[in-house]
Amino acid sequence: MKQLNEHYIGGARRTVRHKETILVRDSATEAPLAQVHLGDASDVADAVLAAQQALAGWQHIGAAGRASYLLGIAAALEDCATDLANEISREVGMPLKLSQRIQVDMPIAAWRATAALAETFRFVSDVGNSRVTMVPVGVVAAITPWNYPLHQITAKLAPALLAGCTVVLKPSELAPSATVRLMAACEAAGVPPGVVNIVSGGAAVGEALVSHPEVRMVSFTGSTAVGRKVAAAAAGDMKRLSMELGGKSAAVVLPGADLGQAVKATVSSCFLNSGQTCSATTRLIVARETYAQCRQLLADAAAAMTPGDPAEPGTRIGPLLSAQQRERVLTHIAEAERAGFDRIAGGSEAPVPTSGYFVAPTIFGNVAPDSRLANEEVFGPVLAVLSYDTVDEAIALANGTAYGLAATVWGPDATALDVANALRAGQVDVNGARFNPAAPFGGFGMSGVGREGGIYGLEEFLEPKSIQLPASALQA
Structure with missing residues (x-):
């Protein structure tokens, strides 16, 4: 040592x-x-x-x-x-x-x-x-x-x-x-x-x-x-x-978006570094009529991210930093389970390696907009899915936290750009546009x-x- x-x-x-x-x-x-x-x-x-x-x-x-x-x-x-x-x-x-x-x-x-x-x-x-x-x-x-x-x-x-x-x-x-x-x-x-x-x-x-x-x-x-x-x-x-x-970044999926691409990118962002990323998209906001389709896509994406040894070439998600961090994340998960949200993947009882500070990649659907899970930074591999009926409601949900670090928008280019302009976030990615290290990085609000x-x-x-x-x- x-x-x-x-x-x-x-x-x-x-x-x-x-x-x-x-x-x-x-x-x-x-x-x-x-x-x-x-x-x-x-x-x-x-x-x-x-x-x-x-x-x-x-x-x-x-x-x-x-x-x-x-x-x-x-x-x-x-x-x-x-x-x-x-x-x-x-x-x-x-x-x-x-x-x-x-x-x-x-x-x-x-x-x-x-x-x-x-x-x-x-x-x-x-x-x-x-x-x-x-x-x-x-x-x-x-x-x-x-x-x-x-x-x-x-x-x-x-x-x-x-x-x-x-x-x-x-x-x-x-x-x-x-x-x-x-x-x-x-x-x-x-x-x-x-x-x-x-x-x-x-x-x-x-x-x-x-x-x-x-x-x-x-x-x-x-x-x-x-x-x-x-x-x-x-x-x-x-x-x-x-x-x-901190951040509680939203991924807004508009009508006409490629759902498969949007879900895959959101899950990858949310679970990057085991969710220990301030700008991770930890809220997925989808049209209510597409929820069932998105739910299946999310379940499939999470199933492909089995926690494992970070040294192994095939590992896509590793452990958290410490036992303290793991317990903090599990507390959020347990609260969401008690609230009765739709558990799409993972959860507090999902299998993980017996040694190490692992938490299973977890996704909850039908999350209440006023819940802790929808508003507080978890800093672990936990995704909250919220649903909307109108684009204006989607924008309101995305802007409905004290944070404003990052966001993503998925949909037809012109509409997606309009929504991106309406979001209160320091950086907004449209349809998977790549990260630009020369652009300003930082947030609004808290x-x-x-x-x-x-x-x-x-x-x-x-x-x-x-x-x-x-x-x-x-x-x-």
Whole structure:
């Protein structure tokens, strides 16, 4: 079992002084993987100081110089990509073939895509008699979750560094392998001391980081409940916030849609990473007259997703992260069963492997729109099916939650686009259109504030500063 007892502060690894630890287990076998040593507020103070001291020098080297370090990090991560995919798969439960592509290859590509923005993004522009300069926010606190560990770190760290900010990262202690690999990548790339600082820890470290007076921005991904606390703590110092929170995304299937395609894509999205995905389409909204047909399609799709060892090539759905996560999901399932919803697949008694944190892929139909299952994020492989009589009712159902992270629409192109425009969601896919990493990712309402991805993610870490100049100065 690994002992993970190092922070990365000021360009050096430091042994964790605090005595608190947590045990990380293999999600499929429950065997111990690592003991993670957690830091405290004193480690946060050291990391923020290191970031402050590095800030001026990091800004001085310019965007092109900063981009070269991003490319170095990408190259170092690529060197260990196969091992990292295996490690994340064991921690989180995503099948290995998906873990390689989604958990590792996509983030590495994102490091490179962010570096390329140095060549195209206008950090200085003239607007009338004003020179507008995009200025780095300063020291950034980045707090990331466990479900897509490297992806979420990359979505914050890469644009923050390109912008000229220095960062103190608090990654999830529940999926630590990506953090260990990132430390080594920063060393291999020769990132200057203090530019990237990593402090392992739980809630106490997060609270100390968010409330530190020299932190000028907090970029947080996690639950809406924790996001509220982060926002409240950051408000005292008027810190800038970028927050990607929970979701209860809807897939709206319109009359005339290809039901087979819509059902297959919705089930795949809902059960991706065992449902441990904030943007997963966890509500399927179908016309009442098509419910019986959709029900059969859903049952068939779920039957093809037998839970299994994520290391096996044929596995399509693996375990959840932990016993705690499994019990939380099973509680939602049991409540839906007591409510009498139409159980189409799975359920609390469905067979699953005896070891590991498995929950059977579960689908409930005829779900009441005001139920917890239709409104709360389960974060497990559970799909709720709701029915409508009119398209206006379908739109109302889709918009009928506090969240607004993502959605999909299926149907004739013109009608589907009209419905997509009516949905309150940060990103809407129409008829299976592919994900675009350069487009803004983020949500409305309780799904957060700010955006990640492309130039939109870069702009989150920049402040526009305008200097009004006389005509003679502009001409010069």
